[in-house]
Amino acid sequence: MTRPVPQGPDARRELPAVHVVLAEPALASLAAAPAAARRAAAAAAVASARRRLAESGGRAPDSAELAAAARAALERARRPPLCRVVNATGVPLHTNLGRAVLAPAAIAAVVEAASRYSNLEYDLDAGARGSRTALVEPLVREVTGAEAALVVNNNAAAVFLCLRALAEGREVVVSRGELVEIGDGFRVPDVMRESGARLVEVGTTNRTHTADYERAIGPDTALLFKAHPSNFRIRGFTAEVDAAALAALAHAHGLAAVMDLGSGLLRRLAVPAAGGAEPVVADLLAAGLDLVMFSGDKLVGGPQCGIVAGRRAVVERLRRHPLARALRVDKMTLAALVATLALYRDGRAAEVPTVAMLAASPKALRRDAASLVRRLRRAAAGRAEVRLVAGASEAGGGSLPDVALPTALVAVRAPAVGAARLAARLRRGTPAVVARIEDDALLFDPRTLLRGDARILEERLGAALLPEPSGRER
Numbered sequence: 001m002t003r004p005v006p007q008g009p010d011a012r013r014e015l016p017a018v019h020v021v022l023a024e025p026a027l028a029s030l031a032a033a034p035a036a037a038r039r040a041a042a043a044a045a046v047a048s049a050r051r052r053l054a055e056s057g058g059r060a061p062d063s064a065e066l067a068a069a070a071r072a073a074l075e076r077a078r079r080p081p082l083c084r085v086v087n088a089t090g091v092p093l094h095t096n097l098g099r100a101v102l103a104p105a106a107i108a109a110v111v112e113a114a115s116r117y118s119n120l121e122y123d124l125d126a127g128a129r130g131s132r133t134a135l136v137e138p139l140v141r142e143v144t145g146a147e148a149a150l151v152v153n154n155n156a157a158a159v160f161l162c163l164r165a166l167a168e169g170r171e172v173v174v175s176r177g178e179l180v181e182i183g184d185g186f187r188v189p190d191v192m193r194e195s196g197a198r199l200v201e202v203g204t205t206n207r208t209h210t211a212d213y214e215r216a217i218g219p220d221t222a223l224l225f226k227a228h229p230s231n232f233r234i235r236g237f238t239a240e241v242d243a244a245a246l247a248a249l250a251h252a253h254g255l256a257a258v259m260d261l262g263s264g265l266l267r268r269l270a271v272p273a274a275g276g277a278e279p280v281v282a283d284l285l286a287a288g289l290d291l292v293m294f295s296g297d298k299l300v301g302g303p304q305c306g307i308v309a310g311r312r313a314v315v316e317r318l319r320r321h322p323l324a325r326a327l328r329v330d331k332m333t334l335a336a337l338v339a340t341l342a343l344y345r346d347g348r349a350a351e352v353p354t355v356a357m358l359a360a361s362p363k364a365l366r367r368d369a370a371s372l373v374r375r376l377r378r379a380a381a382g383r384a385e386v387r388l389v390a391g392a393s394e395a396g397g398g399s400l401p402d403v404a405l406p407t408a409l410v411a412v413r414a415p416a417v418g419a420a421r422l423a424a425r426l427r428r429g430t431p432a433v434v435a436r437i438e439d440d441a442l443l444f445d446p447r448t449l450l451r452g453d454a455r456i457l458e459e460r461l462g463a464a465l466l467p468e469p470s471g472r473e474r
């Protein structure tokens, strides 16, 4: 231990042989990888260490360090492309992390639908062909009060189908305050153009009145269209025409009024911070709108899909359009949606993870954060400062913009590593961990942690704070 550590090219002679690296527990215990893959990874780790020493000198890593590097490389290479992520951001509907997590009942329904035959399009009473829509329509009707419903692949598809089926080659009147872009390429004017409908803009960015819509109505008008500005708010000197007034105007002219709602809240949230920030689907339909379209995987907390709820005659026109077949949902989506909606129907919405996360009490969040602080302090073993701080979470998915949900955060500061590098190590490991960075601290929000996640955070943080032997980090 006291002999001088060789530096530079000489250090290459100190590198262990590949078979010595292979025998290290880190690699020998990795039974999931075939022996040939383990050998190749060990050889690659030794070769890359040799190159590094030749280029920049330094100390030769020992066999345990090389085995750890080889194991990490193997695990990275073997990780499935779509993999588990621990969401420590506190954003329940993080679009990049898959939006809603399904309720246990919905997961069970997906497994059942995937593993067995089902009556997907078979009427068991009649012994004849049935319809997949018939499986979900009664539930949508029950939880929204709609006359009829249709489910397609996502809300973007619902809006597109609606415009194509009801307004192709004709005019659709929209307020300039509602020509929204929701991100990732969905812009109301673009969707409108692609659908073959002609956009007629009325009003101004901040104020639109009933008379503005009325003046725009002509012989070519097919629809009055409302879009929920789901991801932003216009404040100050503003005016919009509400659902009831828009529906009344449309009906007085023999037209339909429809709304792209986006998030689709089914029950008023028991979240004081959210107040009445988001309209409830049933209220909009009761106000007279002919169709309301919303996502299944935003505030509903179900699978990705687009739900169309409204008057029977209007929904029927969408259902009979040839595009409906191209946009239909698969059986696993239907299974998950039906199970999720059944929870709402049965007064068990609190079992929907999205609902539970949004409604989590500040007291429960503080308790979870305090217990996470203890775990992470243990994991940090003095290499980082771990503190509980007050903060706020966002809902995400373009839902409840403006609403800051009070939460308790765990802040981790490790000046020796730096927040950006620590975050990168957590992202690149297995399971991946995604957290927020603020003021050179990593912030972990317990709101979105699922069962078992705290233990993973503890393990991953402990490993990420260790000095990096390979010196290969970007």
Ligand SMILES: *Cc1c(COP(=O)(O)O)cnc(C)c1O
Binding pocket: 154, 155, 156, 157, 180, 182, 186, 227, 228, 229, 230, 231, 260, 261, 262, 263, 294, 295, 296, 305, 306, 397, 398
């Ligand atoms: C999210 C959103 C959409 C798109 O919904 P997807 O289900 O993601 O296709 C469309 N319009 C509004 C207003 C939205 O908020």
